[in-house]
Amino acid sequence: MYNFDVERPSTIQDAVKAMGREEAQPMSGGQTLIPTLKARLAAPSVLVSLTGIDEMKGVCLDDEGRVCIGGATTHATVAREAEAHYPALASLAARIGDPAVRNRGTIGGSIANNDPSACYPAGALGSGATIVTNNREIAADDYFQGMFETALEEGEIVTEVKFPVPTAAHYEKILQPASRFPLVAAFVAKFSDGVRVAITGASNDGVFRWAEAEQALSSNFSPDAVAGLSLDGSNMISDLHGTGAYRAHLCGVMTKRAVAAIG
Amino acid sequence: MTQVKMTVNGKDASGDVEGRTLLAQFLRDDLGLTGTHIGCDTSQCGACVVHVNGEAVKACTMLAVEADGAEVATIEGQANADGSLNVIQQAFQDHHGLQCGFCTPGMVMSAAALLKENPKPTEADVRHYLDGNICRCTGYHNIVKAIMAASGQDVSAIAAE
Numbered sequence A: 001m002y003n004f005d006v007e008r009p010s011t012i013q014d015a016v017k018a019m020g021r022e023e024a025q026p027m028s029g030g031q032t033l034i035p036t037l038k039a040r041l042a043a044p045s046v047l048v049s050l051t052g053i054d055e056m057k058g059v060c061l062d063d064e065g066r067v068c069i070g071g072a073t074t075h076a077t078v079a080r081e082a083e084a085h086y087p088a089l090a091s092l093a094a095r096i097g098d099p100a101v102r103n104r105g106t107i108g109g110s111i112a113n114n115d116p117s118a119c120y121p122a123g124a125l126g127s128g129a130t131i132v133t134n135n136r137e138i139a140a141d142d143y144f145q146g147m148f149e150t151a152l153e154e155g156e157i158v159t160e161v162k163f164p165v166p167t168a169a170h171y172e173k174i175l176q177p178a179s180r181f182p183l184v185a186a187f188v189a190k191f192s193d194g195v196r197v198a199i200t201g202a203s204n205d206g207v208f209r210w211a212e213a214e215q216a217l218s219s220n221f222s223p224d225a226v227a228g229l230s231l232d233g234s235n236m237i238s239d240l241h242g243t244g245a246y247r248a249h250l251c252g253v254m255t256k257r258a259v260a261a262i263g
Numbered sequence B: 001m002t003q004v005k006m007t008v009n010g011k012d013a014s015g016d017v018e019g020r021t022l023l024a025q026f027l028r029d030d031l032g033l034t035g036t037h038i039g040c041d042t043s044q045c046g047a048c049v050v051h052v053n054g055e056a057v058k059a060c061t062m063l064a065v066e067a068d069g070a071e072v073a074t075i076e077g078q079a080n081a082d083g084s085l086n087v088i089q090q091a092f093q094d095h096h097g098l099q100c101g102f103c104t105p106g107m108v109m110s111a112a113a114l115l116k117e118n119p120k121p122t123e124a125d126v127r128h129y130l131d132g133n134i135c136r137c138t139g140y141h142n143i144v145k146a147i148m149a150a151s152g153q154d155v156s157a158i159a160a161e
């Protein structure tokens, strides 16, 4: 790891200011970034730690009934504090990695990183969440733009994520046991005006909405409704853990199981 | 260099560190607390688990400057005041929860965090909680058994393996 300065601002305003320094990069839990720095895949001159910013921590409800989670809130805190408001989201957070990763890793870091196999991107896209940054609000549909690609601009910080709460939802993941990331996972959310299905771990383009499954489930919410559907595996991640065709198959299985779990 | 100050196992500790200094390095190289092991250095194995403000974290994946002002607990502070093994450590010995011992500090620290949160875990709870702690020797069975025993539960029905 090359050396760097560390800034520890206590307000969003100071963090934004610190991000103005040359070659600055934000750091939240560091659970992704520290291994990346060790591998010298990133070499910032300044790390702006977001972990001391209280206004970016915690879970609350807004006037529209949305669950609002501060960008620097750890997975462990979401697992505990979102349980009463949005159990499917709390359950997603509770199954990320392992306890020590959950005590440091944050929703902002996960959403900013947009790993093609990460859990929160599926939760955010599947819920139709709004990503709040230090200067704007971005709909999840516009935010996730491909593998490790997001709508974030240079120096922009994810300060909060707002989740509309569906009438029912479930996150179904099949584990890749060595990394403890999902191999493939589906987030299915049933709203009064339709169903959203987001898939992670499968596509070379990162998290995506499975439009055909959404349509089928919006008119008939049952596992049978998606039984006949299939996705094309040719643009899916193919590695030693599974071929694209296998992952395409798992998308269907995970979606069906999520629907069955909702009942 | 930045000066950091923290409480480690109840005692004040301080030192000058670089931005990139990991908490694990600070504990081992600056404070001489080599009980915190570094197995993988890539946040996979859990040999480096310590508690920061009461929560289990991987010391190989946290910067020392991030622990400035924190209360840190390591394996060196786990024994009872008279130097005898604490209930978790003793249970690891009684139930052969270790062989080479490399993973043990992390296992004990994770177990302590689990039992604080969940004083009477089921076997499944223990296995789930140890997701991030890898042991290359024991096959986990006796580690799980030791943690169940440390929680005061009867483990006589769990076969020795």
Ligand SMILES: Cc1cc2nc3c(=O)[nH]c(=O)nc-3n(C[C@H](O)[C@H](O)[C@H](O)COP(=O)(O)OP(=O)(O)OC[C@H]3O[C@@H](n4cnc5c(N)ncnc54)[C@H](O)[C@@H]3O)c2cc1C
Residues within 6 Å of the ligand: A025, A026, A027, A028, A029, A030, A031, A032, A033, A034, A050, A071, A072, A095, A096, A097, A098, A101, A104, A105, A106, A107, A108, A109, A110, A112, A113, A115, A117, A118, A119, A120, A156, A157, A158, A159, A179, A180, A181, A182, B042, B043, B044
């Ligand atoms: C063993 C292990 C298992 C894991 N298992 C899973 C899993 O099952 N599912 C899963 O989804 N993830 C998993 N992860 C990843 C984990 O959830 C990370 O914590 C998360 O992806 C990144 O969050 P962080 O807070 O640690 O971010 P960091 O590592 O601090 O940062 C990640 C990236 O985001 C940027 N960034 C951080 N915060 C912000 C912000 N607020 N605004 C803008 N940019 C920001 C950083 O500059 C960096 O590029 C695992 C990690 C490990 C080590």
Ligand code: FES
Residues within 6 Å of the ligand: B037, B038, B039, B040, B041, B042, B043, B044, B045, B046, B047, B048, B049, B058, B059, B060, B061
């Ligand atoms: S050394 Fe920290 S997790 Fe392996």
Ligand code: FES
Residues within 6 Å of the ligand: B097, B098, B099, B100, B101, B102, B103, B104, B134, B135, B136, B137, B138
């Ligand atoms: S006892 Fe040897 S690694 Fe666990």
